[in-house]
Amino acid sequence: MNRNSVLLATLPEKARNLLRAARIRPIKQGCFINAAKVVLGAGIPKLKYAEGWVRTLGSAQMFAHAWVIKAGRPIDVTLPELPEVLTCRRFNPRTVGRILFKRKVWGEPLTPELVPARGVYPPYGWPPRMAAERRAAR
Numbered sequence: 001m002n003r004n005s006v007l008l009a010t011l012p013e014k015a016r017n018l019l020r021a022a023r024i025r026p027i028k029q030g031c032f033i034n035a036a037k038v039v040l041g042a043g044i045p046k047l048k049y050a051e052g053w054v055r056t057l058g059s060a061q062m063f064a065h066a067w068v069i070k071a072g073r074p075i076d077v078t079l080p081e082l083p084e085v086l087t088c089r090r091f092n093p094r095t096v097g098r099i100l101f102k103r104k105v106w107g108e109p110l111t112p113e114l115v116p117a118r119g120v121y122p123p124y125g126w127p128p129r130m131a132a133e134r135r136a137a138r
Helices: 011-024 029-041 094-105 128-137
Strands: 049-057 062-070 073-075 088-089
Touching: 011 029, 011 062, 011 073, 029 049, 029 062, 029 094, 049 094, 088 094
Parallel strands: none
Antiparallel strands: 049 062, 049 088, 062 073
């Protein structure tokens, strides 16, 4: 197992089922790419991609995060449990695919408000190798 992979046993059963359906192995700190791959690859109708600001339970720390919504219920495919959601924006699979293939960059938020200012890079949200790809694309 890759050391950058999320340990599947720590995720809820619903998340594991979605990951199996999409045939992906989630990566640590890769919530945006994990959720996008599940929504695009699972082939499940009415599955939505969601992203927004969340706060860890019992903490004041906020961070940008992405998850999947199935039948109106949030399912986190990266963290063992979904943090407290402060803001949320939902996208259908067609919109996710159109935006990602147009940008040709995976692993960053679809919503511009969630992208940190230049020079400010949180240690969570994007894998470091994705950040390097982002810088090279500019």
